[in-house]
Amino acid sequence: MKVNVKVTLNHDALKQLEQIQQQAIEMTGEAVKTDIVTSQVVPKQIGELERSGHVVVDKGKIKLVYDTPYARRLYWHPEYNFRTDKNPNARGKWMEPYYAGEKKKFVQQTFAQFVKQLSKGMIK
Numbered sequence: 001m002k003v004n005v006k007v008t009l010n011h012d013a014l015k016q017l018e019q020i021q022q023q024a025i026e027m028t029g030e031a032v033k034t035d036i037v038t039s040q041v042v043p044k045q046i047g048e049l050e051r052s053g054h055v056v057v058d059k060g061k062i063k064l065v066y067d068t069p070y071a072r073r074l075y076w077h078p079e080y081n082f083r084t085d086k087n088p089n090a091r092g093k094w095m096e097p098y099y100a101g102e103k104k105k106f107v108q109q110t111f112a113q114f115v116k117q118l119s120k121g122m123i124k
Contacts, residue, residue, distance in 0.1 A: 013122070020122075022057070024114035029055035029062040031110045032098055036064070040087040041094040043074050047086075064095055 033053055036042060042050040049068050056063040066075070074080065078092030097103040116123055 017119070017122070020115060020118045021060070023118055024111055025060060025062060026055065026057050027114045028107060028111040029057060029064065031114075032062065032107060033064055035103070035106065036094060036098075039089060041089045041091055042066070042087060043080075043082045043090040043092075043094075044086040045083065049074065050087075 033055055036053070037050060042053070044050055049066055049071055052065075052067040052071065054065055054067070056065055074082075075092055075094070080092060082090040082092070084090050098107055
């Protein structure tokens with residue numbers, strides 16, 4: 001038995017899907033940043049650390065960057081006794097739940113929602 005198959009790629013649709021994916025990644029990063037602020041997990045005294053958080057998308061990956069001189073020290077030392085009067089859930093390693101914990105599904109589901117929304121019916 002011999003079967004002939006011809007495949008024609010719609011390059012415009014593929015390019016559009018790449019753009020949708022890129023936009024969805026950026027939107028997901030912003031959604032995660034917003035969820036971190038809402039969850040009140042970033043140590044806070046005057047709010048500079050929390051305000052310094054911004055999203056960087058590099059090669060299809062999200063990076064949340066907190067850009068203060070003390071961000072690294074606070075992040076990597078969860079044993080510190082963080083004040084909780086301004087952010088009641090303040091802790092070190094505040095992003096860990098999003099890549100290795102209970103919020104990992106939040107990231108995946110948020111990305112999937114944005115892709116579906118942006119594709120306007122192309123993806124169901």
